[in-house]
Amino acid sequence: MKRRDFLKSVTGVAAGALVPAPAIWSAAKADARSETLLVVTENGPNNLDIHGVGTNRSGYETSWNCYDRLISHETKTLPDGTLSYDRDKFKPELAEDMNIGDMSVTFKLKKNAKFHDGTPVTAKDVKWSLDRSVTVGGFPTVQMKAGSLVNKEQFVIVDDSTVRVDFIKKDRLTIPDLAVIVPSVYNSELLKTKATEKDPWALEYTKSNTAGGGAYKVTSWKPGVETVYERHDDWVGGKLPQLKKIIWRTIPSQGNRRALMERGDADISFDLSSKDTSEMKKANKLVIISNPIGNGMYCVELNVKTPPFDNPKVRQAIAYALPYQKIMDAAMFGLANPMFGGPSNNVTDISWPAKTGYSDDIAKAKALMAESGVSNIDTTISFDLGAGDICEPISVLVQEALGQIGIKTAINKVPGANWRSEMAKKSMPLMINFFSGWLDYPEYYFFWCYSGQNSIFNTSSYVNPDMDVLINGAAAAAAIGDKDKYAKDVEGFISKAYNEVPRVPLFQPLLNVATQKNISGYAYWFHRQLDYRSIVKG
């Protein structure tokens, strides 16, 4: 290229840069909008299959809507008029009926159920899918174990359209565990053709393809950008959903998600921050729905293996020193259920999550510190930076409060990626953390957070044989339906946990959703993801 030519071309490019015209909507697009739902959230799925390695919570949403399970839950209307799944009522989804025997449960499949590719759903598919969930390892296998579903031998094909699940022991959680996302039914014939020696369960294929028979199928997936679903018109798992198409866009900026909603360009913004929720409620332009997250609490957690938190008096002193209401106002803009200020630490009913008997009482806290005989404490408060918008204000208030009773603290912000490995080490002395369980039963929460198996969520490393007796007692009583024994044990373990306070409950957070006024049918689900099937537009 000649020098002069080059210089000329530079000027040409500069002159060619255009001033763009504003966008216009075409008529075809307006039609498509009425049958399409546009959902915006902060994150999208990283894997379309909940059985995959490291599938994130958004991925659970895809699995929930694209696969059927044998059974699901009914929905009910809550006192505030919002819809929620009903923990205690099951309804058939792929199954036509469910027959619970003494040591097994038998499911008869719907005759006309078809996968997305038109293949009929048979007992073989169900068996293959349940086998898959108990053998792939990782999260799905752990979740199945929570309902005492561990061996392939438990799943028996009776005939082409009948499946029996045998119990290894009586467990109240077995049936609910068959209604969570994990035991989804996959198209086994299709997946067998995709399986390889290294990948016998075809996880590689289901990572980016939906191979089920659920109400929706994914037609396009751009990770981190958008997921597009279309309705499976032959779905028989329930009432055919109204919406033909779902577009789910990832919008990382919180402010823009709000702008999209307020301008009316998006239909649903899911999982809002407390700040946006409280402000948007006041503006009253949209429908804002808030539901308490079942079986979930934010707590201040004390590691009972690190002195001085091995001393119950110190733990109680901390529980009396925390400025609970201030914490709830600063971190949640008041949008949470208090888990403090109850009548007593000795609870007298089995409702869960339950309030502790603690409240902000510095004099009592100081007295307890004096009794404990411990002084000059220097420690750190840790929290997950991924939940920084909630945990950071809490940690500052906790730091200030503990300073008043002679506990000096430094704040340790742990990046999201490291949080779980830090939790697994069990070396953090004091942390602010959240736990919630899918299966909404107190013994399930205690099994993870207080039992002697010392799971990763028992961040306090609290191991107490008496506690284990109560937890196991409650689970055993529930399995045989002994209500009195169950109530006694549940009240026993809650009271014990609150008196010994290895973790100090703060509040139960809410799951907040904004929808346009023409959207109805949103229901809260235990998995805290969106169920498109019940949503109606117009």
Add this chain to the structure above:
Amino acid sequence: MLTIAKRLLTVIPTLIGVVIVTFLLTRVLPGDPAVYFAGPAATPQSIAEIRKSLGLDRPLPDQFAHYVNDLAHGNFGNSLSTGRPVATEISSRLPASAELTLSGLILAIVIAVPLGIFAAVKQGSFIDHLCRVIATAGVSLPVFFTGLLLVYIFYFNLGWSPAPIGRLDAFATAPPDITGFYLIDSLITGNFETFRASLSQLVLPAVTLAVFSLAPITRMTRASMLAILASEFIRTARASGLNDRTVILTYAFRNAMLPVVTTLGMVFSFLLGANVLVEKVFAWPGIGSYAVEALLQSDFAPVQGFVLTMAVLYVALNLLIDMLYGVIDPRVRLEA
């Protein structure tokens, strides 16, 4: 040609270095991917299963050998967070970033270069002060702030701009993938509706980037023009009675272009990797936000792939700029 071949040779050790450093760097980063991806309700056993399936239980040299072998086959590995091959992911995201960065840069050049020239010619005048104010404001406003402000005004309040939800609005269909640049692809296929849709999506983020990159380009143009205008051959040209236009554009500007082109190269490669915030604000599916998300999740493969891609791009860009020097200024060619 020989010069270019020689330059290419020096690139090889750089790339080997980059491969080793990125590999080691991602391994010493805190955070355990196996624990992260084991998800909720993980048990030590399930974590071990995942560690094995990720190959993280093997010794480090063994992992490195696998990594290099994969690279040699053009395999960048799989991203765990998006569940796709890194190479596919980068090749689909790089055009998005490049389209945005190039548009921003071209916009910046169109404004900054004339502004810089005017400021130099009319030193101390109103234009010169304006140039200083724009440049200072441009660098001092953080990009995410400019971005959010523009969204607030032009989308939220005025409604002139479409919703900031990425490269296309939710109901438009993407053009067939030819170059990966939506503007070009839609023009090639004659789809003017998509062209307009993607152009209108591009305006705000491109302006945001342009505001940010105005400063270095304007200042560099002004400074280098000032130096040239003070030199003797310009005085000679003026003394010979050439008009202002010829003196400034033909003689002064051409000679002042070398440092400007260098700056452009730097600004471009900087923007390409560092416009993460703009990508976040406008939900732009670019390469920067991809790498940052991966880093936050201890997802090694995309981070390695990103650093490697950026290193290659940077090297290529520098090579291109060196070649441009020769076109702009024959003396550089002779010396080489």
